[in-house]
Amino acid sequence: xxxxxxxxxxxxxxxxxxxxxxxxxxxxxxxxxxxxxxxxxxxxxxxxxxxxxxxxxxxxxxxxxxxxxxxxxxxxxxxxxxxxxxxxxxxxxxxxxxxxxxxxxxxxxxxxxxxxxxxxxxxxxxxxxxxxxxxxxxxxxxxxxxxxxxxxxxxxxxxxxxxxxxxxxxxxxxxxxxxxxxxxxxxxxxxxxxxxxxxxxxxxxxxxxxxxxxxxxxxxxxxxxxxxxxxxxxxxxxxxxxxxxxxxxxxxxxxxxxxxxxxxxxxxx
Ligand code: NAP
Numbered sequence: 001x002x003x004x005x006x007x008x009x010x011x012x013x014x015x016x017x018x019x020x021x022x023x024x025x026x027x028x029x030x031x032x033x034x035x036x037x038x039x040x041x042x043x044x045x046x047x048x049x050x051x052x053x054x055x056x057x058x059x060x061x062x063x064x065x066x067x068x069x070x071x072x073x074x075x076x077x078x079x080x081x082x083x084x085x086x087x088x089x090x091x092x093x094x095x096x097x098x099x100x101x102x103x104x105x106x107x108x109x110x111x112x113x114x115x116x117x118x119x120x121x122x123x124x125x126x127x128x129x130x131x132x133x134x135x136x137x138x139x140x141x142x143x144x145x146x147x148x149x150x151x152x153x154x155x156x157x158x159x160x161x162x163x164x165x166x167x168x169x170x171x172x173x174x175x176x177x178x179x180x181x182x183x184x185x186x187x188x189x190x191x192x193x194x195x196x197x198x199x200x201x202x203x204x205x206x207x208x209x210x211x212x213x214x215x216x217x218x219x220x221x222x223x224x225x226x227x228x229x230x231x232x233x234x235x236x237x238x239x240x241x242x243x244x245x246x247x248x249x250x251x252x253x254x255x256x257x258x259x260x261x262x263x264x265x266x267x268x269x
Contacts, residue, residue: 001029001031001055001247002031002049002053003030003031003032003055003247004033004035004049004054004057005032005033005057005058005060006042006046006058006060006063007034007037007061007063008036008038008039008061008062008063010034010035010037010060012189013060014213014236014267014268015032015034016032016033017266017267018237018263018266018267019032019240020032021262022240022241022244022259022263025259025263035049035057037063039063039066040066042063042070043070046070046089046093054089055088055089055247056087056088056089056243056246057086057087058085058086058243059084059085059086059087060085064083064085065082065126067084067087067095068083068084070087070093070095071084071093071095072092072093073093073094073095074094074095074096075095075096075097077096077097077098078096078097080133080160081097081099081126081129081130081133082159083097083099083129083130084096084097085097085098086243086246086247096246098242099126099127100129100133100134100137101134102235102236102237102238102239102241103130103131103235103238103239104134105234105235105238105242106208106230106232106234106235106237107134107138107208109238109257112206112228112230114135114138114139114140115138116140116141117140117141117178117205118142118144118176119135119140119142119143119144119178120143120144120146120174120176120179120180120181120201120204121143121146122147122174122180122183122186123145123146123182123184124145124146124147124152124155124156124183125147125184127210128145128156128183128184130183131181131210132145132157132160132169133163133164135167135179135181136160136163136167136169137164139166140167140179141167142167142168142169142177143157143160143167143168143170144157144169144170144172144175144177145157145169145170145171146171146172146174150171153171156171157170157171174196174197174198174201175201176201176202177204178205179204179207179208180197180204180207180222180227181208181209182207182208182209182216182218183210184196186211186217187211187214187216187217187218188211188214188216193217195220197218197221197222202225203222203225203227204222204227205228206228207219207227207229208229208230208231208232209229209231210232210235211231211232212231212232212235213233214231219231233264233267233268234260234264236267237260237263237264237267238256241256241260241263
């Protein structure tokens with residue numbers, strides 16, 4: 001199956017290695033190529049690959065909104081999040097989002113239980129929306145978004161409130177919570193390595209960083225306060241497995257979990 005990744009830049013991506021390992025594990029021929037696609041050129045790049053018989057692509061920054069506009073049809077998750085991280089090519093193009101489900105899988109595998117909990121999400125972009133969606137689906141009591149642009153945090157809270165009326169969504173300054181999620185790029189390569197958490201907040205039970213592959217200030221800060229800490233590696237692997245299932249067929253929970261371990265080792269060795 002011919003697959004790939006569209007983004008800009010893509011040189012740093014771990015996805016080609018991940019899918020090469022997946023091909024070996026599930027004994028299927030997969031070709032996977034990372035393509036540098038500047039903003040505004042996704043349609044042309046997709047047309048070329050569709051003509052060459054590709055089954056689909058993963059989509060990463062800064063193209064997730066452009067991919068949503070390009071798709072002929074969106075799945076409910078992609079529509080709810082306004083962002084597409086995977087496209088499936090066929091007679092038409094279907095856009096889907098596996099970030100939120102990938103985070104749910106990752107929380108489950110780490111034993112982080114959001115049911116009935118208060119949660120605080122740092123950031124208000126696409127990853128923060130996916131985190132809000134995942135937390136609400138897991139039955140969180142409340143989700144608060146905090147970002148420097150207050151209006152964006154409010155919009156994210158308002159949009160999700162319409163979909164999940166049972167979870168209390170709010171936006172504003174950081175407030176005490178049982179679970180923290182870092183959905184800002186702070187700590188990622190090329191960004192300042194600072195914790196977005198205000199000093200005065202008490203420790204959460206668990207702090208989940210969506211940044212992966214490095215011990216960030218957010219993770220060190222939360223660990224020093226006494227929280228258990230998870231990074232974004234499991235989410236990365238699970239969103240990729242969910243994308244594979246969208247192109248191919250469902251793996252099932254047990255198989256998915258069994259594949260996640262070796263994939264994590266391959267990608268982060
Ligand atoms: P984005 O759309 O650029 O959003 C980033 C958000 O962070 C914005 O709302 C920004 O708002 C906020 N922010 C930046 N600095 C901040 C600060 N000092 N304090 C509070 N908020 C701050 O990026 P994204 O696509 O959502 O991605 C965010 C992160 O998630 C990236 O590191 C990405 O790698 C990671 N991610 C990981 C996975 C995975 O599989 N593990 C999947 C998707 C994304 P303001 O500028 O208004 O503060």
